[in-house]
Amino acid sequence: MTQNPLPASSEAAPPKKAKSNTQADDKYVPPVLKKIQGQLLDQGVEANLVGNLINLALETLSPGTLGDGEACRKSIVQLLGAELPVQRGAGRFLLGNVACLIGGSGGGKTSSTAKLALFYSETMNKKITWVCADTVRSGAVAEARAYADALGFNLKLVYTPEDLKDLTLGAGPDDLFLVDTPGCNPYSENQMIELGALLSELPKRCTYLVAPATIKESDLFQLSASLGVFHIDGVIITKLDETHSFGSVYNFARRNRIPLSYFAAGRDAARDLEVADPVRLASALFGKEWSK
Ligand SMILES: Nc1nc2c(ncn2[C@@H]2O[C@H](COP(=O)(O)OP(=O)(O)OP(=O)(O)O)[C@@H](O)[C@H]2O)c(=O)[nH]1
Ligand SMILES: [Mg+2]
Numbered sequence: 389m390t391q392n393p394l395p396a397s398s399e400a401a402p403p404k405k406a407k408s409n410t411q412a413d414d415k416y417v418p419p420v421l422k423k424i425q426g427q428l429l430d431q432g433v434e435a436n437l438v439g440n441l442i443n444l445a446l447e448t449l450s451p452g453t454l455g456d457g458e459a460c461r462k463s464i465v466q467l468l469g470a471e472l473p474v475q476r477g478a479g480r481f482l483l484g485n486v487a488c489l490i491g492g493s494g495g496g497k498t499s500s501t502a503k504l505a506l507f508y509s510e511t512m513n514k515k516i517t518w519v520c521a522d523t524v525r526s527g528a529v530a531e532a533r534a535y536a537d538a539l540g541f542n543l544k545l546v547y548t549p550e551d552l553k554d555l556t557l558g559a560g561p562d563d564l565f566l567v568d569t570p571g572c573n574p575y576s577e578n579q580m581i582e583l584g585a586l587l588s589e590l591p592k593r594c595t596y597l598v599a600p601a602t603i604k605e606s607d608l609f610q611l612s613a614s615l616g617v618f619h620i621d622g623v624i625i626t627k628l629d630e631t632h633s634f635g636s637v638y639n640f641a642r643r644n645r646i647p648l649s650y651f652a653a654g655r656d657a658a659r660d661l662e663v664a665d666p667v668r669l670a671s672a673l674f675g676k677e678w679s680k
Contacts, residue, residue: 420460421445424674431673432605432635437642441467461674468638469667475622475647479663482508484592485556486565490583490618491598492611493571496626498522500598500652501568502535503661504624509541514564519555521546521586522570532568539657552589567593574614587618595620596649600627601678605636612644622649625664628678629653638669653678 417425421442428438445454445464453459477483487504489497501518508514518541520532529545536543546552546567555565569586572579587593597620599608612620623646625637641648651668654660662668672678 415443415446417442417446418454420457421454423457424461424464427674428635431633432639433673434635434639434643437639465667465670465674468670468673469665472638472641472666472669473645473647474664474666475649478622478647478649479507479511481512482564482594484594485559485561485563486567486590486593487596488567488569488587488590488593489596489598489624490569490572490587490615490620492574492603492607495571495598495600495603496624496652497571497598498528498531498535498568499655499657500596500624500626500650500661501566502539502657503652504650505535505539505541505566506657507661508564508566509539513562515560515562516541517544517563517565518542519544519546519552519565519567521552521567523547525570528570535657546586549585549589552586555590572615574611580614580617583615584618594622596622596624597646598624598626599640601625601631601634601637602627603636605639608636608640609644612640612646616646620646622647623664624650624652625669626652628672629660632677634669634672634678638673641666641669651678 425438425442429435441464444467445460449460449463453463489501491497505516505518509516518532518536520529520543522528522532523545533543567590569583572583574580587595595618597612597615599611603611623641625648628651648664648666651662651664652660
């Protein structure tokens with residue numbers, strides 16, 4: 389069994405920014421590690437996590453590794469990646485035949501529904517029904533219809549929670565229902581109640597939180613704290629191509645313990661989805677952009 393090298397934080401909300409970890413400050417830190425420490429702090433990785441990581445590296449890495457920039461960075465990336473939970477079976481199987489995508493407005497739910505629909509139909513031969521539960525916002529139904537027509541999927545429109553009641557009746561083993569939901573303001577009680585009413589009709593669903601990498605860290609934590617009441621199975625991080633800063637996504641995944649499921653980095657439904665690889669996210673902390 390692999391040990392968890394970095395102590396887990398006890399709370400899910402981001403802590404007040406500490407300047408840096410004093411233990412690591414007191415020790416001699418070789419220049420290679422010092423540079424890595426600076427890069428991680430510049431990316432916005434929490435100072436406490438960075439400090440713990442530096443202490444761990446000082447204790448476990450050999451003098452040879454600590455003196456070699458590339459080798460040291462690779463070891464640190466592995467340590468950082470090992471900390472992040474990943475959804476079991478992501479990209480390989482799905483428990484049940486209903487997946488719901490929830491999240492804030494404009495975060496990429498509809499685009500991710502299209503990407504997942506293509507992914508599951510192509511890699512697992514799933515027969516997709518696109519369930520559009522966002523039937524109030526102007527243009528949302530036309531958008532869903534355009535996607536479903538273009539990609540050749542069945543479309544079901546949902547106007548009330550009751551419309552979901554018999555959704556899976558008569559479904560075969562290859563049927564997969566992807567439910568795209570309206571954008572939810574985590575500060576709006578009414579919208580939370582409406583989303584809850586919708587989801588309660590689908591007790592056996594798999595629920596994905598869709599969150600853009602460009603969102604402010606505190607809003608990301610608020611979004612997941614509010615929507616967490618619906619039991620989130622995994623997170624789809626979108627818009628990774630629209631930022632050069634990945635620290636807040638790292639902090640979020642590290643502290644929140646909600647498993648990562650998929651990464652999206654672009655608008656192309658056929659190309660821009662990948663199964664979440666935590667080492668890839670950790671590597672991005674040292675790059676200039678999300679490389680394709
Ligand atoms: N660059 C980039 N753009 C993205 C990505 N995902 C989504 N978008 C774009 O972001 C915008 C919003 O995406 P949607 O999928 O409509 O977001 P939504 O969450 O369904 O939005 P609402 O239904 O209004 O709540 C669209 O212009 C998408 O093309 C991504 O990974 N990268
Ligand atoms: Mg949408």
